[in-house]
Amino acid sequence: MVGYVVYGRGSFNQLDEIIAPNRTDDLPIIFLVDHFFHDKALVRRIPLQGHDKIVFADVTYEPKTSQVDAVAQQLKDEFGKISGIVGIGGGSTMDLAKAISLMMNNPGSSADYQGWDLVKHHGVYKVGIPTLSGTGAEVSRTCVLTGPAKKLGMNSDFTPFDQIILDPELTTNAPVNQRFYTGMDCYIHCIESLNGTYLNEFSKSYGEKALQLCRNVFLEKAKWDDESDDQLMMASYAGGMSIAYSQVGVAHAVSYGLSYLLGTKHGIGNCIVFDKLDEFYPAGVKEFKKMVGKNKIDIPQHVTKGLSDAQFDTMINVSLGMKPLWENAIGKDWEKKMTREKLRKLFEQL
Amino acid sequence: MVGYVVYGRGSFNQLDEIIAPNRTDDLPIIFLVDHFFHDKALVRRIPLQGHDKIVFADVTYEPKTSQVDAVAQQLKDEFGKISGIVGIGGGSTMDLAKAISLMMNNPGSSADYQGWDLVKHHGVYKVGIPTLSGTGAEVSRTCVLTGPAKKLGMNSDFTPFDQIILDPELTTNAPVNQRFYTGMDCYIHCIESLNGTYLNEFSKSYGEKALQLCRNVFLEKAKWDDESDDQLMMASYAGGMSIAYSQVGVAHAVSYGLSYLLGTKHGIGNCIVFDKLDEFYPAGVKEFKKMVGKNKIDIPQHVTKGLSDAQFDTMINVSLGMKPLWENAIGKDWEKKMTREKLRKLFEQL
Numbered sequence: 269m270v271g272y273v274v275y276g277r278g279s280f281n282q283l284d285e286i287i288a289p290n291r292t293d294d295l296p297i298i299f300l301v302d303h304f305f306h307d308k309a310l311v312r313r314i315p316l317q318g319h320d321k322i323v324f325a326d327v328t329y330e331p332k333t334s335q336v337d338a339v340a341q342q343l344k345d346e347f348g349k350i351s352g353i354v355g356i357g358g359g360s361t362m363d364l365a366k367a368i369s370l371m372m373n374n375p376g377s378s379a380d381y382q383g384w385d386l387v388k389h390h391g392v393y394k395v396g397i398p399t400l401s402g403t404g405a406e407v408s409r410t411c412v413l414t415g416p417a418k419k420l421g422m423n424s425d426f427t428p429f430d431q432i433i434l435d436p437e438l439t440t441n442a443p444v445n446q447r448f449y450t451g452m453d454c455y456i457h458c459i460e461s462l463n464g465t466y467l468n469e470f471s472k473s474y475g476e477k478a479l480q481l482c483r484n485v486f487l488e489k490a491k492w493d494d495e496s497d498d499q500l501m502m503a504s505y506a507g508g509m510s511i512a513y514s515q516v517g518v519a520h521a522v523s524y525g526l527s528y529l530l531g532t533k534h535g536i537g538n539c540i541v542f543d544k545l546d547e548f549y550p551a552g553v554k555e556f557k558k559m560v561g562k563n564k565i566d567i568p569q570h571v572t573k574g575l576s577d578a579q580f581d582t583m584i585n586v587s588l589g590m591k592p593l594w595e596n597a598i599g600k601d602w603e604k605k606m607t608r609e610k611l612r613k614l615f616e617q618l
Numbered sequence: 619m620v621g622y623v624v625y626g627r628g629s630f631n632q633l634d635e636i637i638a639p640n641r642t643d644d645l646p647i648i649f650l651v652d653h654f655f656h657d658k659a660l661v662r663r664i665p666l667q668g669h670d671k672i673v674f675a676d677v678t679y680e681p682k683t684s685q686v687d688a689v690a691q692q693l694k695d696e697f698g699k700i701s702g703i704v705g706i707g708g709g710s711t712m713d714l715a716k717a718i719s720l721m722m723n724n725p726g727s728s729a730d731y732q733g734w735d736l737v738k739h740h741g742v743y744k745v746g747i748p749t750l751s752g753t754g755a756e757v758s759r760t761c762v763l764t765g766p767a768k769k770l771g772m773n774s775d776f777t778p779f780d781q782i783i784l785d786p787e788l789t790t791n792a793p794v795n796q797r798f799y800t801g802m803d804c805y806i807h808c809i810e811s812l813n814g815t816y817l818n819e820f821s822k823s824y825g826e827k828a829l830q831l832c833r834n835v836f837l838e839k840a841k842w843d844d845e846s847d848d849q850l851m852m853a854s855y856a857g858g859m860s861i862a863y864s865q866v867g868v869a870h871a872v873s874y875g876l877s878y879l880l881g882t883k884h885g886i887g888n889c890i891v892f893d894k895l896d897e898f899y900p901a902g903v904k905e906f907k908k909m910v911g912k913n914k915i916d917i918p919q920h921v922t923k924g925l926s927d928a929q930f931d932t933m934i935n936v937s938l939g940m941k942p943l944w945e946n947a948i949g950k951d952w953e954k955k956m957t958r959e960k961l962r963k964l965f966e967q968l
Binding site: 269270271272273275276434436468469470473474476477481495498499502505506512513 | 819851
């Protein structure tokens with residue numbers, strides 16, 4: 269788990285002080301910043317020292333292993349070693365920062381480590397500062413990457429951040445649609461985790477809390493305010509913690525296939541899929557549709573229309589490769605229940 | 619925060635595997651075990667290797683700085699260095715294990731570090747395995763010690779355990795009274811935290827979850843079963859996390875005075891005090907009395923009867939020394955509101 273957690277409005281202002289004890293000699297700290305902030309005031313608040321550098325992360329598409337390898341190589345070429353990396357942005361930036369940290373100290377390509385417990389060495393000091401709430405990437409032990417063969421995280425004890433700074437002020441100006449899609453990632457996490465077969469009291473406690481916060485933010489409150497940002501940031505954190513002892517389920521397994529092929533971003537991809545999962549999560553899907561309505565969001569339809577058989581096969585292969593997700597969702601005999609034909613029909617509905 | 623958390627029934631069986639990567643050369647692991655388990659089967663399940671040693675902790679009274687210093691010195695005399703320390707027991711054993719770990723690497727007496735952020739060096743590798751749920755000592759950044767001048771913890775970033783193993787099976791055979799008193803420590807934490815002025819959304823989320831679990835276990839469930847143990851262990855964990863960004867309040871401030879003078883154990887001391895705090899926590903005290911009734915527990919009365927003025931003064935001094943607790947409970951101007959006279963009257967009621 270993340271060893272150091274700072275939560276509070278304005279805590280971003282403590283960044284310089286927080287990272288100071290982790291600077292090694294005069295090796296730089298790299299600030300990996302979501303390109304969304306390129307011309308925003310937040311960039312000017314980054315406490316640069318010495319050889320520190322801001323690197324903007326292009327998160328137009330989901331993070332790729334090639335992208336991780338390229339940035340890590342570039343940093344090695346330019347600096348040899350670095351003191352650490354600070355990711356500032358949404359879930360993609362969080363995952364990129366974690367992966368780049370690991371690849372500064374592990375040989376080969378990040379694609380070699382897509383899986384469970386394949387990473388062998390600590391990364392460099394890594395800090396996560398989310399500017400969108402919902403993915404739980406700030407606390408998870410994975411960093412989801414699209415590689416040459418699969419979309420799968422580097423799941424390991426070395427993957428979590430050393431430090432996170434949870435400052436709800438940073439999420440204030442998030443675009444409404446994106447905020448919703450990302451918030452729904454958390455909601456969907458919770459439904460998948462609480463309905464999963466892997467559940468224990470640890471995951472249940474966190475999942476229930478995150479779910480309650482999501483409901484408050486997206487259904488019960490009359491309008492969006494500071495408290496909404498505060499609560500959604502905690503929902504994201506608790507939702508991420510819930511996954512520590514559980515797993516996500518059908519929505520994630522299917523949306524991974526979708527985004528592997530089409531590059532659909534994770535939050536919106538989950539929404540597109542979850543919208544059609546009445547069979548697996550009837551109460552959750554009903555409540556989700558209420559949230560969609562209340563927040564006046566359009567969920568894209570027919571995104572798989574006109575795809576070829578080969579393309580459907582690609583999505584099906586990626587999706588069925590997510591074995592722990594399926595097992596959590598529908599039990600040990602999931603392969604009997606979720607056939608290729610059935611999954612094809614589901615993909616066709618999206 | 620604690621970096622490595624294992625939660626699950628039977629997870630104690632993984633202890634050997636969990637500590638293996640943290641053994642240094644052939645330096646021993648010290649298992650500090652609550653003396654309650656001296657003749658119990660649990661002791662035979664401890665995975666001793668090489669020079670490892672079981673040390674029984676006498677927790678008849680609350681942990682003392684002199685006790686910590688003596689055990690640390692004994693370990694230095696016998697082994698020079700150790701690989702780490704594993705605390706197995708209730709809150710007192712947790713606190714002793716954390717303090718001894720720190721004193722293996724910090725000079726002087728543990729009394730020198732009673733306060734906030736005075737500890738300068740990492741302790742040795744430390745693992746907490748609670749066998750009673752409620753104190754939150756398994757996740758807190760303190761270890762409460764009674765010293766020559768005060769009852770106060772070594773609060774620091776170096777204090778939390780490196781690893782905790784939360785195995786609800788270990789709490790199955792706890793004596794009913796002690797289980798209740800210790801569980802109420804969590805309940806009282808939550809009431810104090812949720813009614814405090816320091817509260818933020820982080821602490822609120824954890825506090826609300828812990829409170830809900832306490833209510834389920836002590837009020838709603840018809841009888842005690844495995845789920846009760848599972849949930850109370852999570853309540854303790856969440857209650858401890860809630861304190862990370864908040865503080866306890868009046869009950870703890872007053873009960874610290876009581877146990878400093880009389881050696882009253884923390885859980886029962888909190889109950890004795892909280893029982894009389896209608897003025898500060900009216901709804902909480904009402905619910906507490908319901909829990910006491912339903913669980914058929916007797917709360918000791920008149921424990922301060924016949925004490926001398928000097929003894930009352932000692933309790934008042936220790937209690938008023940807990941400034942952050944009072945400030946959290948009744949605000950920045952607490953010194954005007956909680957006079958020595960008023961506090962004396964409160965102590966006289968106990």
